[in-house]
Amino acid sequence: MAEALGVALLGCGGMGRTLAQTARKLDRARLVGVWDVAPAAAEAAGATLEAPWFTDLRRILADPAVGGVIVATPNYTHREVVEAAAAAGKHIFCEKPLALRTADCDAMIAAAAAAGVHLCVGHVLRYLPVFDRMKQLVDAGAIGQPFAMRTSRLGGWGEAAEWRRRRATSGGPLFEVNAHELDYMRYILGEPESVYATGSQTVVTDTDYEDTVFVTIRFAGGHHGVLHSSIGAAGGGYSGVIQGTDGVISFTNWPSRIHVHGFAEGGARETIGEESLTAPDAHVRELTHLVEAALDGTPPPIGGRDGRAAVAMAEAAVASIQTGQAVTIRPA
Ligand SMILES: NC(=O)c1ccc[n+]([C@@H]2O[C@H](COP(=O)([O-])OP(=O)(O)OC[C@H]3O[C@@H](n4cnc5c(N)ncnc54)[C@H](O)[C@@H]3O)[C@@H](O)[C@H]2O)c1
Numbered sequence: 001m002a003e004a005l006g007v008a009l010l011g012c013g014g015m016g017r018t019l020a021q022t023a024r025k026l027d028r029a030r031l032v033g034v035w036d037v038a039p040a041a042a043e044a045a046g047a048t049l050e051a052p053w054f055t056d057l058r059r060i061l062a063d064p065a066v067g068g069v070i071v072a073t074p075n076y077t078h079r080e081v082v083e084a085a086a087a088a089g090k091h092i093f094c095e096k097p098l099a100l101r102t103a104d105c106d107a108m109i110a111a112a113a114a115a116g117v118h119l120c121v122g123h124v125l126r127y128l129p130v131f132d133r134m135k136q137l138v139d140a141g142a143i144g145q146p147f148a149m150r151t152s153r154l155g156g157w158g159e160a161a162e163w164r165r166r167r168a169t170s171g172g173p174l175f176e177v178n179a180h181e182l183d184y185m186r187y188i189l190g191e192p193e194s195v196y197a198t199g200s201q202t203v204v205t206d207t208d209y210e211d212t213v214f215v216t217i218r219f220a221g222g223h224h225g226v227l228h229s230s231i232g233a234a235g236g237g238y239s240g241v242i243q244g245t246d247g248v249i250s251f252t253n254w255p256s257r258i259h260v261h262g263f264a265e266g267g268a269r270e271t272i273g274e275e276s277l278t279a280p281d282a283h284v285r286e287l288t289h290l291v292e293a294a295l296d297g298t299p300p301p302i303g304g305r306d307g308r309a310a311v312a313m314a315e316a317a318v319a320s321i322q323t324g325q326a327v328t329i330r331p332a
Pocket of ligand 1: 010011012013014015016036037038041071072073074075077095096097122124161176
């Protein structure tokens with residue numbers, strides 16, 4: 001039988017359970033334990049996922065059967081949990097946002113490096129069909145050199161756990177939701193250099209952060225991007241454009257559709273509809289990175305540096321909203 005990575009789930013909420021179910025489907029992984037601070041959550045997840053359950057983090061991390069962990073606890077706990085896992089010598093997959101401060105990301109990256117373990121970060125949007133295909137198109141030169149991008153993600157927040165409703169524990173939507181969009185803009189446009197943002201709290205008032213933001217980011221090489229995001233928009237929608245030297249990709253994610261426009265054709269060169277926008281399961285892909293890192297020593301394609309960059313952009317956007325000034329991003 002092929003070597004299998006023993007994986008432990010740390011944080012048995014909605015996302016953690018989804019990831020653990022995925023881990024159980026991988027040929028080279030098996031779920032060997034689940035942990036949560038809430039005993040009922042740990043016990044219920046242990047029963048559903050057919051794995052031993054723990055409420056003592058040190059105990060599950062001391063189990064030699066655990067070679068890798070999935071960290072899916074609330075955002076403000078990521079640093080503490082990741083550092084504990086690294087100190088125990090476990091390879092790590094951490095949900096986004098990697099942390100709530102760039103300085104915390106630096107400490108987590110250093111802890112993983114010092115322990116000789118890999119740190120993968122869950123920027124799964126890259127692997128959703130529309131975004132996966134757009135990256136392939138960009139890499140294939142379909143629009144020449146990409147230099148500008150606009151993303152608009154509008155929707156409702158719905159019922160949110162208490163930790164999600166406080167900036168101190170979730171970071172607010174710029175971290176909790178838009179870590180995805182910020183990461184994707186960097187994936188397409190390169191390293192961020194500075195951020196200017198505005199925000200308002202107009203519709204969703206039971207939180208302590210903005211419900212609507214505009215974030216303008218300057219990337220290396222003079223590239224630039226804009227994010228318009230709201231958790232207080234009726235109807236919602238997710239759309240945008242990537243502008244390149246030879247063409248433009250326009251997209252909607254709900255429903256999935258991509259148009260590629262060129263200059264010469266004077267219109268749409270290619271339209272890709274939902275039926276042809278398929279991709280391998282995104283969670284399988286991101287957890288396979290953990291398995292390949294742990295068993296084969298393959299550096300994870302989405303690692304600590306990527307997680308840090310998204311956090312740095314979100315942190316700079318909040319600072320810019322609060323000060324009214326553009327904020328320079330400190331390189332890793
Ligand atoms: N990639 C994605 O698209 C995506 C989607 C949803 C959530 N997430 C991320 O996954 C993580 C978990 O989100 P969720 O929706 O599963 O949250 P959740 O509130 O459903 O679950 C969090 C779990 O962590 C446990 N926990 C462990 N340590 C804790 C502590 N110190 N304090 C409080 N609770 C603690 C809670 O008891 C709970 O069971 C977050 O980082 C979130 O940003 C990512």
